[in-house]
Amino acid sequence: MHENLNYYKAEELYNIKLHGRMDPDSKLIALLSNNQGIEMNITGTELWLDIEADFSFMEPWAAIELNNVLISRFMVNKGKHDICLFRGISSGRTMRVKFYRELQAMTEDPDSRILIKGLWTDGLFMAPPYYDHKLEFIGDSITSGEGTYGAKSDEDWTSYCMSYSKTYANLTCKALNAECRVISQGGWGIYSGWDNDRRHIISKYYEKQCGLAAGEENKKYGSDKDHDFASFIPDAIIVNLGTNDASGFNQPPFIDPDTKEVYKLRKNDDGTYLEEDCESIIQATVDFIKLIRKNNPTSHIVWLYGMLGYDLSLILSDAVKRYINETGDNNIKYLMLPSINKDTVGAREHPGYESHKIAAGILTDYLKSYFLQS
Amino acid sequence: MHENLNYYKAEELYNIKLHGRMDPDSKLIALLSNNQGIEMNITGTELWLDIEADFSFMEPWAAIELNNVLISRFMVNKGKHDICLFRGISSGRTMRVKFYRELQAMTEDPDSRILIKGLWTDGLFMAPPYYDHKLEFIGDSITSGEGTYGAKSDEDWTSYCMSYSKTYANLTCKALNAECRVISQGGWGIYSGWDNDRRHIISKYYEKQCGLAAGEENKKYGSDKDHDFASFIPDAIIVNLGTNDASGFNQPPFIDPDTKEVYKLRKNDDGTYLEEDCESIIQATVDFIKLIRKNNPTSHIVWLYGMLGYDLSLILSDAVKRYINETGDNNIKYLMLPSINKDTVGAREHPGYESHKIAAGILTDYLKSYFLQS
């Protein structure tokens, strides 16, 4: 097999665009998080990946783009695989190829991982695709594309329902020819997870290379290293968080298994949110924005909210305003997106592809106009 | 002419739905403002209106709907006219007919007016159309439909560019089967008009019957009477203001011709808005919401913003939040709408029909879900 092809170890590859925060010291290319992957412009008639994958209960999914268009998307099972990215291409033609992980980093499954060990090809690696912008997306299940695949009736929390390929993040980046990095985790929030679990907040791992990819094994691939923010300076950072914090008000209390502390976002008798808890969310939001700003002094920040309801909107806009007032930093915007309706909902009562297309349209318009002015 | 038809004086009409705030004491039906009009279910083969119109420089436009669908839209010139709403209809059929003013109330042209004096028909007046909801819209040129008609290249400020027929207000009301009242004025704001003229704020006339219809003559038709808020209790009041206040920061100072006071919304050297002026807008917004609430204790209030840019969004959301904090009244929502882009812009760089359709979709979804819960 592959007898007329050359084998290149991952560490030997050149002219490769690596997507996502990756450990420069790793010999293998570890796809631990959504949109982590490799991309190249390559001649040759065939291209195969040499990969090894694992998972405990949430199997990773991957996708293949040829010439910037999705042509394949599939589950990656445990073990070693040869994955053919293309074959039967005319000799001499240059193909743009991208292979990337669809599934978010799995905090709950430390084994969910795709390792690229090398590749076989008879082609040459040309200069990789050039991007006009760099964007970073920070979010929850919406940004993890939960619901972008699957039937409206699907209820199970499964890998196939999640994607990068059909998210507003991908659509926006395609429209702007932007390189994209995503840090997102379904169920997580700013101050609290959907179930009042306050350990599930994205800020905790934002400064790590890939902190949402849990477990000892992933540390081998630099998951818990400090991220080198100088290595990727986003033109804009898009945060789409708050949906799970809103959920906490409607969920039962959560007892921290370690500290036995009881966490609960509380409502008043009239159904409104307890002021004190709103304050906690606002403070956590301000703090998270400061954390982002500290690490990204020049990036425009866009806070998005609304695709799954508007409940927390005034709390989030208040937080953004307070951040501006406290710091004098105006390089930030708060935008509301339309909530799902019966036509735009996807699987698991999450935003479907139609909802993501609308969100991407609004965000793209905004960023285009921002980039024009700046 | 009209020899086989009966003439009904305006004051004699029964089974008529009057749209807009109208003076119950007036013998004539005065259409002074957008969507003011009459609607009925009527049998008969013909229906003609007996009207008299006037204007100084902004001629009124009117529209006709048959069976809830727009079939005609036209300029109404000075003088007396017989306007045929339909003819050639089969005897015995019931037609739903609406005749309404397209043009906003003209603060700058006190003569802009259509008077319905009576009508000719051979039909019978059946029970008028029933509406499931009552909505009130308060706004500026966006809500006055400026740009919903005309070519993208049109630049003159003319009556034909404005409408009720193609606004998000009308589209939302059609989708919800809601009766609609509109109080809107191009160029006006919450704290300041587009040109820093602080006299041009909607709150000033909100409690009048039709205060935006200026002039002595219009007073004959009750324009400056106090509005009887008990006579029309909206399920929701939609405010779409702020666009012109934002404009003030970019415009030269305005000198009040009477007081010689100089008005100007100011920027800091770095281009941001002066905190003190933002505070003034916030305070004016809070005050206006309180005024609306005072007169409409039960109505849900929705503040919309964004169709012409997001510049003032955090100031407006802050005002809404402060209102809630100060009053404990949570029966209010702040929603952002997508700004125009090259596909959705209309005439005079204002939102076009496509933009209004998108806005109506988002507002309709929101109100549907609000009505379901309440």
Next chain:
Amino acid sequence: MHENLNYYKAEELYNIKLHGRMDPDSKLIALLSNNQGIEMNITGTELWLDIEADFSFMEPWAAIELNNVLISRFMVNKGKHDICLFRGISSGRTMRVKFYRELQAMTEDPDSRILIKGLWTDGLFMAPPYYDHKLEFIGDSITSGEGTYGAKSDEDWTSYCMSYSKTYANLTCKALNAECRVISQGGWGIYSGWDNDRRHIISKYYEKQCGLAAGEENKKYGSDKDHDFASFIPDAIIVNLGTNDASGFNQPPFIDPDTKEVYKLRKNDDGTYLEEDCESIIQATVDFIKLIRKNNPTSHIVWLYGMLGYDLSLILSDAVKRYINETGDNNIKYLMLPSINKDTVGAREHPGYESHKIAAGILTDYLKSYFLQS
């Protein structure tokens, strides 16, 4: 009135684009048929038409376009009227203005007519709009826009339901920047009208200037003069006929009031069409194409069919093929258009605006590609 404006008699006008087949000898501009009208590029702040209209039972409707966009559409009543096309325009600006008849020529109402006697303006007539192509449309109620206005529930045969403004003819011509002439009559066919009345066939009047505008009075405006085909050489002639011939098979016999002859398109017992009657339609179709070709030696001919069902499609395509075989003339195409469905149907179970948009898209694509090749 009009005191600062100059009056121009119709016969004195220059730099005017006249739409539709018109009598060069007429002192008045007579709008007897759909899309007959005038268009100009004009400076000035105001423009008024001096018109006189009449009808017996089907009142004419008219439309106004400013800068190539529809802004008004309305019934024109009997008598003399001043119609304002625009006012309040900045001095020095050039406006493109079109005023045209919406309603088809009325064979059944010889009085249905709009006469333009002159106009008032303070502007100058600039070079009129330039068109890249000339197109002629020949059709029935579909091409007369029946159903493009009005509610789906509307059933009466009224003028307001018909238009040129929302037809595939207008949409196609706008997309191609083509000058448009229309010869169409609801209910008429190639060999037979919808009710088996064989007098109602378009070919009968094709060589007349405006033969479908019946009556003695219209002759004053040249309606029955021979059309000078050299005066307007279409790049393409689009025929959309056959729908009413198909209807004849399902309708009762028609007795010619003059000859007492009985006309009926007949079915076999199994519901299929009688071969002999199909032959008659085919022969009439071939003859009509020959008539068109005789008068338009160079024009590409496109026969359209299908918007109201496909029943006669094979008969029409057969006729087109026979025409080619008999004459060797290949400068002709047969195209099927999608039939209406519940989303695209308009008033009176005729194609609605959505259906016309789809038809225009297909025709525009075809003509674009034809014009590219030729």
Next chain:
Amino acid sequence: MHENLNYYKAEELYNIKLHGRMDPDSKLIALLSNNQGIEMNITGTELWLDIEADFSFMEPWAAIELNNVLISRFMVNKGKHDICLFRGISSGRTMRVKFYRELQAMTEDPDSRILIKGLWTDGLFMAPPYYDHKLEFIGDSITSGEGTYGAKSDEDWTSYCMSYSKTYANLTCKALNAECRVISQGGWGIYSGWDNDRRHIISKYYEKQCGLAAGEENKKYGSDKDHDFASFIPDAIIVNLGTNDASGFNQPPFIDPDTKEVYKLRKNDDGTYLEEDCESIIQATVDFIKLIRKNNPTSHIVWLYGMLGYDLSLILSDAVKRYINETGDNNIKYLMLPSINKDTVGAREHPGYESHKIAAGILTDYLKSYFLQS
């Protein structure tokens, strides 16, 4: 692996819907052609297929639907594979699952094959999905979905560009809840292949079970057996052929390698088609329809044409009409579909997904109305 799952050999499976013409005597389920596959309603938490695949140069692709929605699509490489159709599903839930071949039968690659040998699951096989209709599609590259995947710039003839998932055939069947069988081959025609190779005509293999799957090995799976037409009686048979016959007129002559005969569809000097060759196509079309009718006495036949240009339309409609005239059989319809434009074209200048959606809309409307009447 699969330790808690039961293994079922293909021959033991029950409650399985087999898609496509398959050999009832085969112990393995051989997917030789597009949309051949298996479908079931199954409980259980996991489902794996035991497959073995092969190809020489055109690798097969497959797709997975869960609950009637596409969730995965991928290349199937040579050799034995465990393919997971789903995992991680809640115990007790019933999932509708379909696994099918995307790639057409490959006349040029007799090794292109997916064999299902069995499956592992912990679930129970419930009654399989019920379909309201049975449809058969006969076509060329259009029906083989060539161009439905891939970038517009893609030029190579590769497996990934072809699909069943995004074809009008699949979309129509989903809209009508119809079971679908497809017999299609890129480049083939009625009388001649695209390159004038007259051996490449679909009729030759229509009566075989899966004759387009060439080669000795495929015979093991019944490919060259006579198809039992009684086993699947289509409500309608849709033929979409003619595009390649049209191409022959523009291609160089083809020399039959066996007989050395020279094949060429010829043009006259003026660029029109030679009458004699048109006749040959017409005759071949009539003969093919007769062949279809012979085997399917009750099925409605719909001949489609136009997605890649209208050149042969009058020849095909003529053939359909002649068939009717010769046989008196009216249970057949000829429909034209809109040709691609710049927005609807896909890869390899073939119809893209947008074009297939339009075609499916027109065909679905037609069949719905046919089914209503019949």
